[in-house]
Structure formats: structure tokens, C-alpha cells
Amino acid sequence: MEHNFIFDLVGNNIWAYLITATIPLIFVTLYALVAILGELKIASWVQDRLGPMRTGWKGVLQPLAEVVKLLQKEDITPKNVNKPLFNVSPFVMFTGSFAAFAVIPYSSKFIPADINVGLFYVFAVSSFAVIGILMGGWSSNNKYSMLGGIRSAAQMISYEIPMALSILAIAAMANSLSITEIIKSQDGGIWNWFIFGGPGPIWKIAFFPFIIILFLVYFIGSLAETNRTPFDIPEGESEIVGGYHTEYSGMKFAMFFFAEYANMYVVSALVTIMFLGGWNSPFGDFLNGPIWQFFWFISKAMFFVFIQIWLRWTLPRVRVDQLMYITWKVMLPFAFIAFMGIAFWAMLNPTIIK
Amino acid sequence: MYLTNFGVVLIFFIIGALFVAAGLFAAALVRPKNPTEEKLMTYESGEVPIGSPWIQFNNRFYIIGLAYLIFDVELALLFPWVIVYKELGWPAFWAMVIFLIILILGLVYDWAKGYLEWDKPEPVIPKLDELIIKRQKKD
Numbered sequence: 001m002e003h004n005f006i007f008d009l010v011g012n013n014i015w016a017y018l019i020t021a022t023i024p025l026i027f028v029t030l031y032a033l034v035a036i037l038g039e040l041k042i043a044s045w046v047q048d049r050l051g052p053m054r055t056g057w058k059g060v061l062q063p064l065a066e067v068v069k070l071l072q073k074e075d076i077t078p079k080n081v082n083k084p085l086f087n088v089s090p091f092v093m094f095t096g097s098f099a100a101f102a103v104i105p106y107s108s109k110f111i112p113a114d115i116n117v118g119l120f121y122v123f124a125v126s127s128f129a130v131i132g133i134l135m136g137g138w139s140s141n142n143k144y145s146m147l148g149g150i151r152s153a154a155q156m157i158s159y160e161i162p163m164a165l166s167i168l169a170i171a172a173m174a175n176s177l178s179i180t181e182i183i184k185s186q187d188g189g190i191w192n193w194f195i196f197g198g199p200g201p202i203w204k205i206a207f208f209p210f211i212i213i214l215f216l217v218y219f220i221g222s223l224a225e226t227n228r229t230p231f232d233i234p235e236g237e238s239e240i241v242g243g244y245h246t247e248y249s250g251m252k253f254a255m256f257f258f259a260e261y262a263n264m265y266v267v268s269a270l271v272t273i274m275f276l277g278g279w280n281s282p283f284g285d286f287l288n289g290p291i292w293q294f295f296w297f298i299s300k301a302m303f304f305v306f307i308q309i310w311l312r313w314t315l316p317r318v319r320v321d322q323l324m325y326i327t328w329k330v331m332l333p334f335a336f337i338a339f340m341g342i343a344f345w346a347m348l349n350p351t352i353i354k
Numbered sequence: 355m356y357l358t359n360f361g362v363v364l365i366f367f368i369i370g371a372l373f374v375a376a377g378l379f380a381a382a383l384v385r386p387k388n389p390t391e392e393k394l395m396t397y398e399s400g401e402v403p404i405g406s407p408w409i410q411f412n413n414r415f416y417i418i419g420l421a422y423l424i425f426d427v428e429l430a431l432l433f434p435w436v437i438v439y440k441e442l443g444w445p446a447f448w449a450m451v452i453f454l455i456i457l458i459l460g461l462v463y464d465w466a467k468g469y470l471e472w473d474k475p476e477p478v479i480p481k482l483d484e485l486i487i488k489r490q491k492k493d
Contacts, residue, residue, distance in 0.1 A: 017357060021365045025373060071381050079394045091374050098370035102363045113362035120433055121363070142396050143407040154415050157422040164429045171436045246397055251381035255374055321472035324418070328461075328470045336458055340451060347440060347447055 003111040003180060005290075020112050024101040032261045036063040039309050046313040073250035078141070081247065085139035089132050090248070090255035096128025097262040103179055104269045107279050107293035111180060118179035119167050122270060123160075126225060129263065130156045133227075136256070137244035148243025151233050151320065155224055158327040159231075162335040163221035166214040169342035170274045173198045173349075183278030187288075193277040200349045210341035215275050217335045219304075222267035224327070226260060229312040233320055268304035269297075276300050417469050428457055 006023075010016040040062060044051025052059030077086065103118040105111040115121060130153050137149015173194055174182040186193050195215055197204035224231040235243030242248075245256045272278055277300075279293035287296075318326070357365075396403045432450070439446040464470055 012356065017362060017365055020362060021369045024366075025369060072385055073381075074386050074388070074393075075378075075381065076389065076393050078396050080396050090378075091371055094374045095367055095370035098373070099363065099366050102366040112366070113359040115359045115363065138408070140396075141407055143398065143403075146407040146409075146411075150411055150415055154418050157426075158418060161422065161425045161429065164426075168429070168432050168436045171433075172439075175437065175440060177433070177437065241397070241399070250385060251378050255377065321474045324470065324472045328421075329465065332461065333458070336454060340454060343436070343439070343447065343450075347444070 003105075003108065003114045005109045021102075023110075024104075024112055025098070027106075028098065028101065028258075028262050028265070031265055032258055033063040033067075035261050035264065035305060035309075036066065038306070039312075042306070042309045043313050046310070067254070070251060070254040073253075075250035075252060076247075078247055080141040082139035082141065085135045086247075087252075089136035089139065090252045090259075092128055092132035092135060093259040094255045094262070096125050096132060097259045097266060099125045099128070100266045101262070104266065105179060105183065105273070105279060106297060107290045108180075108183075109290040110294075114178070114180050116176075116178045119171060119177045119182070119270075119274075122266070123164060123167060126263075126266070127156075127160070129225070129259070132259075133244045136248065140244070140247040142247050144240040144242065144246045145244050147240050148235060148246070152227060152235075152244060155227075155231065155233060155323060158324065159221040159224040159331075162217045162327060162331040163225065165335040165339045166218040166221075167274070169210075169214050169339045170194060172343050172346040175346070179273055179278075183273060183280065186277040187280045187284075189280075189284035190277070190282040193275065193280070195275040197345070198349075199351045200345075201351075204345070204349070207341060207345040210338040210345070211275075213334050213338040214342065215271075217331050217338070218274065219271060220326070220331065222271065223308065223311065224323075226263045226267055226308070228260075228264070228308055230315040230318050231323060232312075232317060233323060264305055264308055265301060268301045268308070271304050272297060272300040412473075414472060421464060421469070424460065425457070428453075 004016075004020060006016045006019050010019065037060060040051050040059070052062040055061040055065045077083065100122050102113040103111070103115060103121055133152045133156075134149050137145045137147075137152070140146070170182060171177050174185045176182060176185075182194075186198060188199065190196070192199045195211060197207055197211060227235060233239075235245065240246075245253055248256060279297040281288040281292060281296055398404075431453075435446070435450055439450065
């Protein structure tokens with residue numbers, strides 16, 4: 001527990017564990033409010049309009065108003081649904097995406113659970129979403145939900161394979177699956193980040209193309225994993241109404257929504273951890289204290305959240321055949337080649353302690 | 355009081371589930387509840403639903419599922435390998451390269467057999483000269 005300042009403050013008792021788990025929950029809630037406002041405002045910026053302006057100064061209270069609205073909405077459970085699965089689905093969705101927060105660090109002094117298979121764990125719990133979506137889609141007893149659920153399952157499992165290959169390449173470069181180790185092996189300035197090949201001699205430039213490919217594969221795959229445009233086929237509102245959450249209303253719908261935003265942060269934080277040095281400052285030891293690390297990590301992750309929102313309002317939705325073409329015929333072969341290239345580089349790299 | 359890091363992960367699962375339960379409970383206190391026959395109907399664009407949605411669906415999804423299963427088993431093998439292969443040296447590296455090449459051959463086979471093809475829309479593109487001829491006939 002040397003990576004958790006709560007234990008220094010409170011001591012090793014049950015309160016320390018509870019506080020450790022509650023801080024990320026509060027963070028997710030606040031982040032979701034900011035991200036919803038950001039989504040609305042960036043949408044209005046892209047579409048050249050004002051966006052919400054009435055609630056509070058320039059509409060900053062809009063997300064709170066949405067929460068109050070969703071709380072007061074009637075919760076309709078249609079007659080023909082499979083009740084147990086229908087009710088459990090929001091639990092699976094939110095718990096799955098919140099469980100990933102257990103291993104996402106904030107700074108070198110606050111990592112909720114520093115487990116030695118961190119990346120593998122995140123990869124495992126992100127599959128919860130597939131189960132939740134299939135449960136919700138099938139149990140709704142609705143044609144749109146069923147179509148959305150199946151499409152979503154096909155999409156998410158297809159994009160998982162190239163993503164896992166890029167996770168493996170990072171694990172090969174860092175020689176570990178622990179998130180702390182991966183970030184620690186990238187310290188010492190921007191040139192040592194894994195997007196620039198990690199620490200190593202200058203001829204690492206020869207392996208740059210592989211890393212750029214893996215970065216793009218991971219980022220595109222994470223867009224598909226969170227079901228966001230351009231890959232929002234599972235919930236494409238112009239084709240199948242609301243996709244897997246057509247029949248959900250009120251707070252249950254809010255949980256799906258919340259899980260989607262939480263997932264956006266999880267994948268952005270993972271891009272940050274894997275390619276952009278995690279909490280490390282870009283200037284080496286300069287501005288690299290624990291508080292600054294907090295700042296660097298959150299700003300890098302929020303930058304990728306911003307890019308996701310930006311892409312959503314810029315790109316059109318891909319068709320189902322294009323979606324499958326992208327993952328099986330473009331991303332997978334490229335990811336295989338790039339993974340072998342990086343595994344070769346990790347073998348040659350003299351700075352990796354074997 | 356001592357928990358390993360995996361104990362903290364368990365606490366995260368519990369807190370996440372409790373949060374959803376608390377949210378649903380709080381909503382249950384304030385929201386209205388007056389269901390009518392129409393509200394409880396399955397949504398199908400306002401029509402009365404016809405037939406069951408639990409139907410046979412396109413078996414391409416099944417093939418994609420099978421392909422995923424093969425590659426996922428391979429990934430489960432790669433995760434431990436990627437941590438230890440540098441200690442084991444070049445033989446471990448080349449062994450896995452051969453394994454990956456066999457898998458890629460499997461992907462190529464799938465591709466060549468057309469299992470990865472999806473139904474593509476076939477747009478009918480109108481030819482310009484035909485349109486012109488039609489208009490001339492009208493005149």
C-alpha cells in the first residue's frame with residue numbers, strides 16, 4: 001500500500017479502504033457532470049450554435065438539471081420483459097465500468113489498487129459491458145433492443161482483439177503488466193514515453209511506425225468499445241431508435257448513460273498510461289511532484305475525452321459492413337505486424353532489465 | 355485490518371453495485387408511478403408489436419463469435435508469454451512468431467473463404483445518358 005497516501009493519513013483500517021474506494025466514485029460523478037456539459041458545449045461549438053444557456057451562467061448547471069430530470073422520470077418496465085435480466089443489466093454495466101477505476105492511478109501517491117496484472121484486469125472488466133448490453137438487449141423483448149444488443153456484442157468482441165494486441169506490445173516494452181511499473185518505465189521526459197518508443201538508444205526511431213500503428217489501433221478500438229460515434233451502430237438513433245436501451249427509462253437509463261461516460265474516461269486514462277507516460281511530466285523531473293502528477297494525468301486523460309467528443313460531432317456513422325471491414329481486415333493484420341515488430345524491439349532494447 | 359490489493363478491487367465492485375442501488379432507490383422515492391396499458395406496451399414506433407423479437411438472426415454474428423473465440427484463446431496464451439519471453443531468449447521469441455504466423459494463416463483462410471464479408475448495400479447509380487434520353491423523349 002506504499003502508493004496510497006490515505007493509508008499514511010488514516011492508518012491501515014477499514015476507513016482507509018472505504019475512502020480509497022469512495023474518492024474514485026466522487027471523481028466519476030464530478031467528471032460525468034463536466035463531460036456532459038462538455039459534450040453539449042462542444043456539440044454547439046461544432047454546429048455553430050449556443051447550446052444550453054438558461055440554467056445558470058451560460059448553462060453550466062445543465063448537467064445537474066439533467067440529473068434531477070432523470071431522477072423524477074417514471075421508471076417504466078414493459079409487460080413482456082424478462083424482469084430479472086432487465087433489472088440486473090444496469091448493475092452489470094455500471095459496476096463493470098466502475099471496477100476498472102480500481103486500477104487507474106491519479107498520481108504516484110494515489111493508486112487505489114496497485115495490482116500486478118493491472119492492464120489485464122482492465123481488459124477483463126471492460127468485457128462486462130458486452131454482457132450487460134446483451135442482457136439489456138435480449139431481456140427487453142423489443143426488436144430494436146435485440147438488434148442493438150447483437151450488433152454491439154459483435155462490434156465489441158471484434159475490436160477487443162486488436163486492442164489486446166496493442167496492450168501486449170506495451171507489456172512487452174515495459175516488461176510488466178502492472179500499471180505502476182508501466183508508468184515508472186516511462187519517466188524522464190517526453191522522449192521516454194512509449195509513443196516515442198520508451199527509453200532506449202536513438203535507433204528506436206526505426207520502430208516508430210509500429211508504435212504509431214498500435215496507438216491508432218488502440219484509440220480507434222477504444223472508440224468502438226465505448227459505443228461512441230463513429231462506431232455507435234448499437235445505439236444508432238436514426239436506425240434502431242435507442243438500440244439496447246430503447247426500453248429503459250428514468251434512473252436505469254441514467255446508469256447506462258453514466259457507464260458510457262465512465263468508460264470514456266477509462267479508455268482515455270489507459271491511452272495516457274500506455275502511450276503518454278501516465279502521470280509523468282513531459283519535462284523530466286521538472287514539475288513532477290505528486291500534486292503536479294495529478295494535474296498531468298487528469299489533463300492528458302481529459303484531452304482524450306475531448307478528442308472523443310470532438311470526433312463524435314465531426315464524423316458520420318460507419319455502416320455495419322464497414323465496421324467489420326475496419327477491424328478484421330485493416331486493424332487486425334496491422335496490429336499483428338506491429339505487435340511482432342514491437343516484440344522484436346523489446347528483445348533488442350538494452351535498457352529493459354531482463 | 356489487512357486487505358491485499360485484490361481486496362480493494364472487491365470493495366470497488368461492492369461500492370459500484372451499491373451506488374446503482376442507491377440511485378435507483380432515491381429515484382423510487384421521488385418519481386411518479388402510474389402505469390397504463392399503453393405505457394407498458396413494447397415500443398415499436400407506436401405500432402402494436404407483431405411477432406416475437408427472439409428470432410433467428412443472421413448467422414454471420416455466429417461466425418464472428420467463433421473467430422473471436424479462436425483469437426481470444428490465443429491472447430490468453432500471449433499474456434503470460436509477453437512477460438517472460440525476454441528472459442527465455444530468442445527460441446521463445448521465434449516459437450511465438452511461428453504460432454502467430456499460423457494464426458494469421460487462419461485469418462487469411464477466413465478472409466479468402468469470405469467468412470468476414472458482410473452484406474453490402476448495392477446502390478443503383480443512375481446513368482446520366484439514360485436520364486438525358488428520357489427527358490428528350492418527354493419533350
